[in-house]
Amino acid sequence: MKKKYTLGALALAALLPLAPLAAAQDDHPSVKRPFELPPSAELTYTVKANNHGIPLTGNGVITWQQGGGKYLLVTEARSGLFGKVLEYRSEGAVDAYGLAPDTYYEKRLRKGASTTTFRRDTKTIAFADSDDTAPLRGGEQDRSSAAWQLAALARAAPDRFTAGSEWKLFVAGRRGADTWTFKVVGTETIRTGLGELKALHFTKAPPKKDKGQRVDLWLAPSQEWYPVRLVFTEDDGDSFEQLLEKISKK
DSSP states (O other): EEEEEEEOOOOOTOOOOOOOSSOGGGGGGOOOOEEEEEOOOOEEEEEEETTEEEEEEEEEEEEEEEEEEEEEEEEEETTTTTTTEEEEEEEEETTTTTTEEEEEEEEESOOOOOOEEEETTTTTOOOTTTOOOOEEOOOOEETTEEEEHHHHHHHHOGGGGTTTTTTEEEEEEEEEEEEEEEEEEEEEEEEEEEEEEEEEEEOOOOOTTOOOOOOEEEEEEGGTEEEEEEEEETTTOOOOEEEEEEEEOO
């Protein structure tokens, strides 16, 4: 059953680089917006990557569960050459802002496991690979939950997601956090395992005057606004792409 929250009632990938150090507090958006969580589901993807010039192919699964004021988001990807190349796990509560992570676990190929903790009692984010902390003001996401928070916002107010509009989220990783600005590019047709789907294209560019990662994300309104394609591109040419093959609703 869909659960919709309003302002009055309460809103990847093996090649991802480490997030920059915690952003200045004046660049920390904390905005309550209407949101509607997508239904629980298991999504299967084909995976393509370029890791230091080595092409990789494989498959991935995103398991999304929500209910009872809590959520769990698990992302796994495997390649025929290396086996499991990544595992991300984001879990926490649902509050007035939307998804409210408690922990973010990350394990990538040739990288040790790490867990970033959102400490609600002290209102700080404690990073796995840094002694720095960032403040918790409300609405913070991790590198897995950000796309699903964006989907929840779009489900609740699709008419506001027009070409050129921008949506800011404060996003935490292994060693820091910063503001991600998602810009709506427009509606595009994506060929998936479910056929051709109309999807809204979002892009997140690196901060101005800074090299870094570009994120492209496609959310399909006809498929509960689930992510149907995700592409992460680094400034050194490395890339990671997930393309939807199948959806199993739970």
